[in-house]
Amino acid sequence: MEMLKHFHFAFSLVFAFLLLVHAQDQSGFVSLDCGLPKNSNYSEPTTKIYYISDADFIDSGVSKSISDEYKAGLQQQVAYVRSFPQGARNCYNINVTSRTKYLVRATFLYGNYDGLNKLPQFDLHFGPNYWDTVKFEKVDSSTIKEIIHVPLQDHVHVCLVNTGDGTPFISALELRPLTNGTYVTSSGSSLALFFRLDPGSVSNGSYRFPYDIHDRVWRPYTYSKWTQLTTTGTVDNGSNNKYQPPPEVMRTAATPINASEPLVFYWTPDDSKAEFYVYLHFAEVQKLEANEYRAFTVNLNGARLYDGIVSPTYLYTNTIYTPSALTAENFTFSLTRLENSTLPPILNAIEVYKAIDFSQLETEQDDGTT
Ligand SMILES: *[C@@H]1O[C@H](CO)[C@@H](O)[C@H](O)[C@H]1NC(C)=O
Ligand SMILES: *[C@@H]1O[C@H](CO)[C@@H](O)[C@H](O)[C@H]1NC(C)=O
Ligand SMILES: *[C@@H]1O[C@H](CO)[C@@H](O)[C@H](O)[C@H]1NC(C)=O
Ligand SMILES: *[C@@H]1O[C@H](CO)[C@@H](O)[C@H](O)[C@H]1NC(C)=O
Ligand SMILES: *[C@@H]1O[C@H](CO)[C@@H](O)[C@H](O)[C@H]1NC(C)=O
Numbered sequence: 001m002e003m004l005k006h007f008h009f010a011f012s013l014v015f016a017f018l019l020l021v022h023a024q025d026q027s028g029f030v031s032l033d034c035g036l037p038k039n040s041n042y043s044e045p046t047t048k049i050y051y052i053s054d055a056d057f058i059d060s061g062v063s064k065s066i067s068d069e070y071k072a073g074l075q076q077q078v079a080y081v082r083s084f085p086q087g088a089r090n091c092y093n094i095n096v097t098s099r100t101k102y103l104v105r106a107t108f109l110y111g112n113y114d115g116l117n118k119l120p121q122f123d124l125h126f127g128p129n130y131w132d133t134v135k136f137e138k139v140d141s142s143t144i145k146e147i148i149h150v151p152l153q154d155h156v157h158v159c160l161v162n163t164g165d166g167t168p169f170i171s172a173l174e175l176r177p178l179t180n181g182t183y184v185t186s187s188g189s190s191l192a193l194f195f196r197l198d199p200g201s202v203s204n205g206s207y208r209f210p211y212d213i214h215d216r217v218w219r220p221y222t223y224s225k226w227t228q229l230t231t232t233g234t235v236d237n238g239s240n241n242k243y244q245p246p247p248e249v250m251r252t253a254a255t256p257i258n259a260s261e262p263l264v265f266y267w268t269p270d271d272s273k274a275e276f277y278v279y280l281h282f283a284e285v286q287k288l289e290a291n292e293y294r295a296f297t298v299n300l301n302g303a304r305l306y307d308g309i310v311s312p313t314y315l316y317t318n319t320i321y322t323p324s325a326l327t328a329e330n331f332t333f334s335l336t337r338l339e340n341s342t343l344p345p346i347l348n349a350i351e352v353y354k355a356i357d358f359s360q361l362e363t364e365q366d367d368g369t370t
């Protein structure tokens, strides 16, 4: 049984030997390195993501640099920060294509940029709506906030709000268009990332762009009762699956070490009214013999979550997701082998989001300044 926690993670992204990648399309990406001097730009060495200065997207704040001792091994976009010693509320104004689904990600890495060695805490707003509170565990680990949202206007405002617990700052702000028809909520609400994991990963690093064409970040995840299955074959790159989880993530899967046991994981929400949406991605990674068969059910708190059975197809991604919100005091998932299955269940990738209410509309008065 495994407890899944909500992560804060360091950008210690290992990209192994894998920079085979042909230039991937970054069209529609907005990649702001906050605090980078005006008119500067670069292609980040590990991801090849093209970052530009945030100076054209905000009028306030000052550019600062994290302490040199923390820069090693980190992606370049966290080296500078924009800090907001003035004003209770400071907003970015970013042009977008209205009615397109976006992933919006804000990254914060303190790195003692102000020399005070004191971790601040502040709020993040999306236009007039409260998004989240930004807190830190360590001076050199990043806090990342991510939402999936469809803007109704041709711009969005991302705001940092001083709540009296230290000066707000931000390291990077990224927007990525997603495929229409994915991550749909029954209420039309937006989604905040709870976790996105790569169980069975054999690398120590997270995968993101260019492995993931939508630049979702997939964290490796292992557990003492699970083992890894991997293939050298190429899992369908998503051309047949709208969610398009990256082949490198789908190439590995977790399976219980004890093949008689179900694959179980759980989490306990802070708020039992919180609404969750779950996306499970499966692909068979073993070439099965004629006498082998892998099939299992997906259960939540002892009841079938999905009526069908899952029998993953070799090198082909199937995504099982919840079309409406789940609420519970405790979420215990169990992937349970069918009696006629000769092989234990597997899980290649999982995403969990929490519904977030962004129903307050932007008004003309909300002009993006303090
Ligand atoms: C990128 O930076 C170079 C100088 O390093 C500059 O000549 C160019 O105009 C910049 N491009 C953009 C789009 O800002
Ligand atoms: C955003 O859009 C507005 C109106 O279409 C335009 O005036 C402005 O120059 C754009 N800003 C940027 C940074 O592209
Ligand atoms: C996305 O799909 C919805 C219906 O699912 C449709 O109303 C909307 O126009 C589509 N948006 C784009 C940009 O294609
Ligand atoms: C992962 O990290 C461990 C310990 O830090 C190291 O022994 C191992 O070689 C690393 N594996 C890869 C694939 O980088
Ligand atoms: C997936 O692979 C096919 C060929 O195998 C290729 O034509 C297609 O562009 C790839 N799609 C993505 C999203 O990489």
Ligand SMILES: *[C@@H]1O[C@H](CO)[C@@H](O)[C@H](O)[C@H]1NC(C)=O
Pocket (backbone or CB within 6 Å): 258, 259, 260, 261
């Ligand atoms: C494997 O799980 C089964 C069913 O729970 C149990 O009976 C058996 O003792 C376990 N085997 C080992 C080696 O732990």
Ligand SMILES: *[C@@H]1O[C@H](CO)[C@@H](O)[C@H](O)[C@H]1NC(C)=O
Pocket (backbone or CB within 6 Å): 001, 266, 267, 268, 329, 330, 331, 332
């Ligand atoms: C949640 O469920 C797990 C396993 O089903 C259990 O171990 C844990 O104690 C439960 N937590 C709470 C707060 O009920």
Ligand SMILES: *[C@@H]1O[C@H](CO)[C@@H](O)[C@H](O)[C@H]1NC(C)=O
Pocket (backbone or CB within 6 Å): 293, 295, 309, 338, 339, 340, 341
């Ligand atoms: C295994 O059993 C399930 C029902 O429990 C059935 O739907 C499925 O067709 C069976 N598969 C095989 C290969 O016998």
